[in-house]
Amino acid sequence: MTTIIRSLDEISANYDVLFCDLWGCLHNGVQVYPAAAAALQRFRAQGGRVVLLTNAPRPARFVEEQLQRLGAPRDCWDVIVSSGDAAQDAMLAGVVGRRVWAISGPKDEGFFEAIPAEWQDAPAIERVALDQADGVVCTGLFDDRTEVPEDYRARLTIARERGLKFLCANPDIVVDMGEQRLYCAGALAQMYEDMGGSSLYFGKPHPPIYDLARRKLGLERDARILAIGDGIGTDVSGGAGEGIDVLFVTGGLAHDQFGPDVENPQQEMLDEWLRMRESAPEYSIGRLR
Known part of the structure; x- marks a missing residue:
């Protein structure tokens, strides 16, 4: 049974670092949740460190620019680690070849154009038509x-x-x-696997993004980390796979599953929903606050 809490403050003293998801936790793509930002600020003010760990398919600097546009206070995080960072490293290393068919929208152009300094001397990645490609790269x-x-x-x-x-x-x-639900790259990768293709993943719940987060903060394996997120198959599953505690934000993607009050999930409904998904986050909260 997951323990429902009302505030991060109830458990924050037990942790040194937060791996906090963005979309559905700190913002909804349109506006920042003030209570969530304040919770992260309080954690840092008490000496904790915050990694914004996101499956955004863009390098971290573009994620930070988006947060600035949304008005997120800069003192609510220490570093940003994105799926885009980990995936871009893999692409530039040539894991799917150097001639790729890119499935990507204009907002993710930086994934292909903003080459990190450590990869400046690597052979270029060329975007080509599908019939000329050695592999597929999908940001969305x-x-x-x-x-x-x-x-x-x-x-x-x-x-x-x-x-x-x-x-x-x-x-x-x-x-x-x-209020609009949008499909992400993972939906195409899942379809491709269902069709018999081979998909490679670098964001949550897969290890590369967690390894990158630990390296950026210089964390030891015994650091007390709490993962926060609203994705049962990404944030919760990823935290469990890394052996770290998880705070499940019920008011995100699954907000309509736990009763009429999104801020106060009903314990019985939540327990049954988690049981059906064979998931057991240590803590749950309506919305991060």
């Missing part, structure tokens, strides 16, 4: 406001038949942009 749908994964089935069938590997820069399946 071409137009996530209007498209769904099924729109890609024919092209993914061609990629599978050619034996191309699919690099997924964002393992999330969906995300909520305000």
Whole structure:
């Protein structure tokens, strides 16, 4: 049974570091949640450190620019680690070849164009048509406001038949942009696997992004870390896989599953929902505060 808490303050003294998700926890893509930002500020004021650990398919500096546009206070985090960082490293290392078919929207152009200093001398990654590609790199749908994964089935069938590997820069399946639910790169990667293709992942719940976060903070393996997130298959599963405690934010993607008050999930409904998914986060909270 997960323990429902009302405030991060109830458990914050037990941890040195937070690995906190962004979308659904600190903001909804349109606005920052003030109570969540304040909770992270209090944790840092008490000597804790905060990693904003996100499956955004963009390098961290572009994530920070978005947070600035949304008005997130700069003192609520120490570092940002994104799925885009880990996936970009893999792409530049050539794990799916150097000629790639890119599935990506304009907002993710920095993933391909902003090359880190350590990769400046590496052979270039060339974006080409599908029939010329050695692999597929996906940061998201071409137009996530209007498209769904099924729109890609024919092209993914061609990629599978050619034996191309699919690099997924964002393992999330969906995300909520305000009131609109959008599909992410993970939905295409999952479809590709279901079709018999091979997908490679670098964000939550997979180890590379957690390893990168630990390196950026210089953490020892015994650091007391709490993972915070609203994704049962990403944040919660990833934290469990890393052997760290998890605070599940019920008011995010699954906000309509635990009773009429999004701020106060009902214990019985939550326990049953988690049991059906074979998940057991140590703590749960309606919204981060």
